[in-house]
Amino acid sequence: MSAVIENHHEDHDHGPAKGITRWLYTTNHKDIGTLYLWFSFAMFLIGGAMAMIIRAELFQPGMQIVEPEFYNQMITLHGLIMIFGGVMPAFVGLANWLVPMMIGAPDMALPRMNNLSFWILPFAFLILLSSLFMEGGAPNFGWTFYAPLSTTYAPPSVTFFIFSVHIMGASSIMGAINVVVTIMNMRAPGVGLMKMPLFVWSWLITAYLLIAVMPVLAGAVTMMLMDIHFGTSFFNAAGGGDPVLFQHIFWFFGHPEVYIMILPAFGIVSHIIETFSRKQLFGYSSMVWAMLSIAILSFVVWAHHMFTVGLPLAAEIFFMWATMLIAVPTGVKVFNWVATMFRGSLTFETPMLFAIAFVVLFTIGGLSGLMLAIVPADFQYHDTYFVVAHFHYVLVPGAIFSIMAAVYYWIPKWSGNMYDERLGKLHFWLSFVGVNVTFFPQHFIGLAGMPRRYPDYSLQFADWNMVSSVGAFLFGFSQLLFLFIVLKTVMGGKKATSQVWDGARGLEWTVASPAPYHTFSTPPKVD
Amino acid sequence: MNKGAKKTLIKLVVAVPLMFAFGFALVPLYDVFCEVTGLNGKVFQSEHSDDLIAEQGRPLSLQFISTNNENMPWKFEPSVKVLKIETGKYYTATFSVKNTTNKKMTAQAVPSVAPSNAAAHLKKLECFCFEKQELMPGEEALLPVKLLVSNELPSNIKNVILSYTIFDITDYNDIELASNQIVME
Amino acid sequence: MLTFVAPMAKADWFALNMTRGITDISNEVFELHMLIFWICVAIGVAVFSVMFYSIYAHTKKKNPVPAKFHENHKLEIAWTIIPFLILIAMAVPASKTLVKIYDDTAGDINIQVTGYQWKWQYQYLEDDISFFANLSTDLDEIYNLVPKGENYLQEVDEMVVIPAGKKIRFLITANDVIHSWWLPAFAIKQDAIPGFVNTAWTIVEEPGIYRGRCTELCGKNHGFMPIVVKVVEQDEYDEWVLNKRNEAIKLAELTTKDWTAQELVSRGQEIYDVNCVACHQVSGQGITGIFPALAGSDIVMNDKERNIEILMEGVQGAAMNSFSYLSEVELASVITYTRQSWGNAEKGDGEIVIPKDIVDYKEPKI
The missing domain is CATH 1.20.5 (Single alpha-helices involved in coiled-coils or other helix-helix interfaces)
Structure with missing residues (x-):
C-alpha cells in the first residue's frame, strides 16, 4: 500500500497521565497494547516455568520431582496459560498497537471496552492460578477438559476454572468485537478492504472466528457447571447425556481456536518477509482468500480430533477429506512467501530470521498435521507424542516465533529505540536450536509409542525424552535473554528513524518513532 | 462513534x-x-411399523452384554447372551436385575449398539432403558426389550451387539433436566 | 535422590518410526504412514530448496535490485491444483484401508474390555472368564529405589490371552471416565467411553507378547495402566481357558473355608498393594484433601458394617469406587488388612472380616 502522509504534529493533544492511573484508566490503544503484551509475556514465563517442571520430570524414567497428580495439574495449566494467557493476549496486544496505525485510525473504536477487556484478564488468571492452592489441587483434566473427568471426577477447583474460562472468553469476545468495529468503520479514506495490510486482514478474520466460537466455549463450560452443580446431564450418560457430545462441542470451538492462534501469525510473517525481501508481497489477494477459506473450513473439520471415539465410517471419511483440504490454502500461503523471497534483495535481521524459521518449522508442523488427518494412520498417532510434537511445531516456532518476530520488527516503532541486533540474533539461534531439539525428538517418541500426558514412561523412550528435556531447558532459559533484550531496548539504545526498515511499507512507518501517543487524529491521505 | x-x-x-x-x-x-x-450407537424408541416386517429375513446373531457403571452394586445380566435372530422380525429379550443392597435404589440403563452403523437399523418398540428402574432391597425383576433389526442392515454385519450399562441414579432422582429428553419429547 | 537411574543400555536410540505391527491391517497402516511421510518429505524438499536457494542467491549483496513481480496467475493456479491432486492420491488409499478396518463381521472370540481408574477388565463373553489386569511394576521401581526392570511400566499381573489365527473382537467400554485402549502391534486404538461400546477386531497369526497403553487422560494413574496381550497357539489357549475355569471354582471353595486373621492379612496386603495403594498410600495415610487416611480412621477401626459397605458400593461423589468386582475372599482380606495395620487393630475394635461376611452382605436383609 502506498501512502502520502502529512505528518500532523498534535501539540495541543494531551499526553499520557502519570503514574499507575495511566495504566488503570487508559483508553489509549497503544497503552492497552503494551499492557496486553507485557501481560502475555508474564504468562509466557509462568506457563514456561510449568513446561520446565514437566520436562524435568520427564528427563528420566521414574517419578522424580513431582507426583502424577501434580503433573496432571501442570500439563493442564501449561496448556491453558499458554493458549489463553500467552498466545491470544499477545495477538490482541499486537492488534491494539498496530491495527489503528495500519488503517490510519486515531484509536480503537471502543476505547473504554478496550480497557475493560484487558483488565478483567489478570483476574481470570489469578483465579486459575489460585486453584493450585485449593483443596484437591488445580484442574487436572488436561486443557481439553473432557467430561466426565472434568465433571463428575473433577477436583472442587473446577468451578473456579469454569469461572475463569468465562472471564477469558468475555475478554476475547470484547477484544474481537472491538477489532471488527474498528476495521470495518475506521479505515482512513482510500484504505479499501483489498488494500488493507495483511495483518489487518488476518485479524479481521480471526476476530470473526473469535466471535463465532468463544460463546460456544462459554456454552460448553456452562453446561459443565450445570452438570456439576445443578444436576443436569448434558455429558452424563446416566441421565441420558453423552460424554462424546462434550468433545463435539469442545472441538467445534477448539478447531477454529487453533486457527485463531495462527492467522495473525500469517499476517505478521507476510509483512516481515515483504520488508526484508525488499519486494512486494507475492499474491496478496490469494493470501486473503487463503485465510478466508482456512477460516471457513475450520468449522467443518472438528471431528478430526476425535477419530478414535468410534465415529461411523462415513463421518471418519468426511472429516479426513475436509481436513486434508485445508492443506491447499495453507500450501498457497507458504508458496507465496517463498515466491516473495524469490529474486528479492534479502537481508537477515532478527525479525526476518524468526519469520524464515516460522515458514520452515510451521510447514513441518503443517505436514505432520496432514499425516494426522489420515484416519488409519491417526489410529497410531492419536494422543501420542507425535501429536504433541505436531501442535508444538505449529504453536511454538509457529505462533510464538511470529510474536517474537513482531516484537523485534515493531519495537523500534513502539519504543523509539533499536534493539541490540547481536543479542537479537543470539536469542534467535538459541531459540531455534532449543525448539528443534525439544520438539523434533518428540516425533520419534510418539511414533515409538509413548502416549501424551504421561508422567512416567517405559525405558525405550528414555533417550529421546532426555534430549527433548535438554532442548526444553535451552529454549526456556533463552527466553530470559529475550526479556533482557526487550527491557534494554525500552530503556535506551540507538534511536530509530520513523522508517526503521528500508523495505517497510505501510502507514505505521510514516509516523515518528516512538509513535506519538495519539496518531492519525486526522485521517491520512492514502492513494 | x-x-x-x-x-x-x-x-x-x-x-x-x-x-x-x-x-x-x-x-x-x-x-x-x-x-x-446411528452415531455413537445410540438407540431411540421407534413406533411400531409394519413396513419393517419382512417375509424373508437373513440370519443374524444378536449378542447382549451388560456393564455396571462404578458404584453400582446391582446384579445385572442378560437372560440369554446370544440370540439367533432373523432380520425383519420382532423379538423380545430380557435382562435380569437384582438389587443386592439393603437400600431402595433407582437405576437407569443406557443402551449402546455396536457396530455403530447397525444402530440406525435396530428398532426398539419397548425397552426398559427408556425408564428408570426402582427396586426395593433384594427385589428382583426381569426387564424386557422388544426389538427388530431391519432388513436394511448392511450385509457385511453378521453380529450385532446390544449393550446396556446400568447407572445408579438414586441420588439424582426428581431432576428431569436431562437435557436430551426434554428436547426429544 | 536418584539412587537408581534407568539402565541406559536398555534405552533405544533407534526407536524412531512407527511400530509396523504384526497384523495385515497394522502393516497396511504402516505402509500408508510411510507413503504419506515420503510425500511430505518430497513436498518439504521441493519448497525448502527453492527457499534456501533464494536465501543463498538473492541476498542484498548478490542481488541489490529486487525483481518487481508480485503475481503470476498460471503459477498460482498450478500450486493450488497440484497439491489438490496429491491429496486425493493420499486420501484414496487411506479411505480404502479405513473401510477394511470398519468391516465389522462377527468375531470368533468376543472380549469385553472395560477401562477402570486405573486398570483394565477383560471379560471373555463366550467362556465366562473375567479378570482384571493391573500394572505389576513395583512402586519402588517407579520411585527409583530399585533398578527398573526390562518391562518397566509395560507389565501387568495378568495378560490377555488370545489364540493365533482367530478373529478376535474387542468390545471396548469404560466404567468411570474415558480411557483409550491402544495396542500398536495390532494398530488398534479405540476410546473406552462409559455407557457406550466401541468395537475393534484383529486376527493375529504370530504368537508372542504385545504391549500397549491407555491413551486418553483418565486421571492420576493414566500412565500406569498398561495393556499386555499374549497370542498363543489354539491348544495352549484351550488349556488356558480350562485353567481359568478351574481357578474360578477353587476361588468359590475358598469362601467356605475357615480363615485366620493372619491368612487374611497377608493375602490382603497383596490386594491392597495392587488396588488401594495408589490413593491411600503404603502408610495408609492417603493424601490430605484428596484421598482420606485409613490409618486411624474411625470407620476402619470401629465400623465393620460401614467398612464393607464402602468397599461394596463406593462413595458417591468421591474418588472411591465400588470394589464389588473383587471376589469375596479378596474383599475380606483387604478389609481385614486395613483393620489390622498401622496400629488400627490396637486403637480400634480389632475385628476381622471373613469372606462369609461379604457373602452375607450380598444377601440382602429385608
Whole structure:
C-alpha cells in the first residue's frame, strides 16, 4: 500500500497521565497494547516455568520431582496459560498497537471496552492460578477438559476454572468485537478492504472466528457447571447425556481456536518477509482468500480430533477429506512467501530470521498435521507424542516465533529505540536450536509409542525424552535473554528513524518513532 | 462513534448470545444427528411399523452384554447372551436385575449398539432403558426389550451387539433436566 | 535422590518410526504412514530448496535490485491444483484401508474390555472368564529405589490371552471416565467411553507378547495402566481357558473355608498393594484433601458394617469406587488388612472380616 502522509504534529493533544492511573484508566490503544503484551509475556514465563517442571520430570524414567497428580495439574495449566494467557493476549496486544496505525485510525473504536477487556484478564488468571492452592489441587483434566473427568471426577477447583474460562472468553469476545468495529468503520479514506495490510486482514478474520466460537466455549463450560452443580446431564450418560457430545462441542470451538492462534501469525510473517525481501508481497489477494477459506473450513473439520471415539465410517471419511483440504490454502500461503523471497534483495535481521524459521518449522508442523488427518494412520498417532510434537511445531516456532518476530520488527516503532541486533540474533539461534531439539525428538517418541500426558514412561523412550528435556531447558532459559533484550531496548539504545526498515511499507512507518501517543487524529491521505 | 460503527457493534453484540445459544442447540442437533446416522450407537424408541416386517429375513446373531457403571452394586445380566435372530422380525429379550443392597435404589440403563452403523437399523418398540428402574432391597425383576433389526442392515454385519450399562441414579432422582429428553419429547 | 537411574543400555536410540505391527491391517497402516511421510518429505524438499536457494542467491549483496513481480496467475493456479491432486492420491488409499478396518463381521472370540481408574477388565463373553489386569511394576521401581526392570511400566499381573489365527473382537467400554485402549502391534486404538461400546477386531497369526497403553487422560494413574496381550497357539489357549475355569471354582471353595486373621492379612496386603495403594498410600495415610487416611480412621477401626459397605458400593461423589468386582475372599482380606495395620487393630475394635461376611452382605436383609 502506498501512502502520502502529512505528518500532523498534535501539540495541543494531551499526553499520557502519570503514574499507575495511566495504566488503570487508559483508553489509549497503544497503552492497552503494551499492557496486553507485557501481560502475555508474564504468562509466557509462568506457563514456561510449568513446561520446565514437566520436562524435568520427564528427563528420566521414574517419578522424580513431582507426583502424577501434580503433573496432571501442570500439563493442564501449561496448556491453558499458554493458549489463553500467552498466545491470544499477545495477538490482541499486537492488534491494539498496530491495527489503528495500519488503517490510519486515531484509536480503537471502543476505547473504554478496550480497557475493560484487558483488565478483567489478570483476574481470570489469578483465579486459575489460585486453584493450585485449593483443596484437591488445580484442574487436572488436561486443557481439553473432557467430561466426565472434568465433571463428575473433577477436583472442587473446577468451578473456579469454569469461572475463569468465562472471564477469558468475555475478554476475547470484547477484544474481537472491538477489532471488527474498528476495521470495518475506521479505515482512513482510500484504505479499501483489498488494500488493507495483511495483518489487518488476518485479524479481521480471526476476530470473526473469535466471535463465532468463544460463546460456544462459554456454552460448553456452562453446561459443565450445570452438570456439576445443578444436576443436569448434558455429558452424563446416566441421565441420558453423552460424554462424546462434550468433545463435539469442545472441538467445534477448539478447531477454529487453533486457527485463531495462527492467522495473525500469517499476517505478521507476510509483512516481515515483504520488508526484508525488499519486494512486494507475492499474491496478496490469494493470501486473503487463503485465510478466508482456512477460516471457513475450520468449522467443518472438528471431528478430526476425535477419530478414535468410534465415529461411523462415513463421518471418519468426511472429516479426513475436509481436513486434508485445508492443506491447499495453507500450501498457497507458504508458496507465496517463498515466491516473495524469490529474486528479492534479502537481508537477515532478527525479525526476518524468526519469520524464515516460522515458514520452515510451521510447514513441518503443517505436514505432520496432514499425516494426522489420515484416519488409519491417526489410529497410531492419536494422543501420542507425535501429536504433541505436531501442535508444538505449529504453536511454538509457529505462533510464538511470529510474536517474537513482531516484537523485534515493531519495537523500534513502539519504543523509539533499536534493539541490540547481536543479542537479537543470539536469542534467535538459541531459540531455534532449543525448539528443534525439544520438539523434533518428540516425533520419534510418539511414533515409538509413548502416549501424551504421561508422567512416567517405559525405558525405550528414555533417550529421546532426555534430549527433548535438554532442548526444553535451552529454549526456556533463552527466553530470559529475550526479556533482557526487550527491557534494554525500552530503556535506551540507538534511536530509530520513523522508517526503521528500508523495505517497510505501510502507514505505521510514516509516523515518528516512538509513535506519538495519539496518531492519525486526522485521517491520512492514502492513494 | 459513527453510525456505521454502531450498526456493526449491534450486529456483533447480537451475534454473541446467538452463538452461545447455538452451543446449547448443538445438544438436540447432535441427538437428531445420532438418530439419523446411528452415531455413537445410540438407540431411540421407534413406533411400531409394519413396513419393517419382512417375509424373508437373513440370519443374524444378536449378542447382549451388560456393564455396571462404578458404584453400582446391582446384579445385572442378560437372560440369554446370544440370540439367533432373523432380520425383519420382532423379538423380545430380557435382562435380569437384582438389587443386592439393603437400600431402595433407582437405576437407569443406557443402551449402546455396536457396530455403530447397525444402530440406525435396530428398532426398539419397548425397552426398559427408556425408564428408570426402582427396586426395593433384594427385589428382583426381569426387564424386557422388544426389538427388530431391519432388513436394511448392511450385509457385511453378521453380529450385532446390544449393550446396556446400568447407572445408579438414586441420588439424582426428581431432576428431569436431562437435557436430551426434554428436547426429544 | 536418584539412587537408581534407568539402565541406559536398555534405552533405544533407534526407536524412531512407527511400530509396523504384526497384523495385515497394522502393516497396511504402516505402509500408508510411510507413503504419506515420503510425500511430505518430497513436498518439504521441493519448497525448502527453492527457499534456501533464494536465501543463498538473492541476498542484498548478490542481488541489490529486487525483481518487481508480485503475481503470476498460471503459477498460482498450478500450486493450488497440484497439491489438490496429491491429496486425493493420499486420501484414496487411506479411505480404502479405513473401510477394511470398519468391516465389522462377527468375531470368533468376543472380549469385553472395560477401562477402570486405573486398570483394565477383560471379560471373555463366550467362556465366562473375567479378570482384571493391573500394572505389576513395583512402586519402588517407579520411585527409583530399585533398578527398573526390562518391562518397566509395560507389565501387568495378568495378560490377555488370545489364540493365533482367530478373529478376535474387542468390545471396548469404560466404567468411570474415558480411557483409550491402544495396542500398536495390532494398530488398534479405540476410546473406552462409559455407557457406550466401541468395537475393534484383529486376527493375529504370530504368537508372542504385545504391549500397549491407555491413551486418553483418565486421571492420576493414566500412565500406569498398561495393556499386555499374549497370542498363543489354539491348544495352549484351550488349556488356558480350562485353567481359568478351574481357578474360578477353587476361588468359590475358598469362601467356605475357615480363615485366620493372619491368612487374611497377608493375602490382603497383596490386594491392597495392587488396588488401594495408589490413593491411600503404603502408610495408609492417603493424601490430605484428596484421598482420606485409613490409618486411624474411625470407620476402619470401629465400623465393620460401614467398612464393607464402602468397599461394596463406593462413595458417591468421591474418588472411591465400588470394589464389588473383587471376589469375596479378596474383599475380606483387604478389609481385614486395613483393620489390622498401622496400629488400627490396637486403637480400634480389632475385628476381622471373613469372606462369609461379604457373602452375607450380598444377601440382602429385608
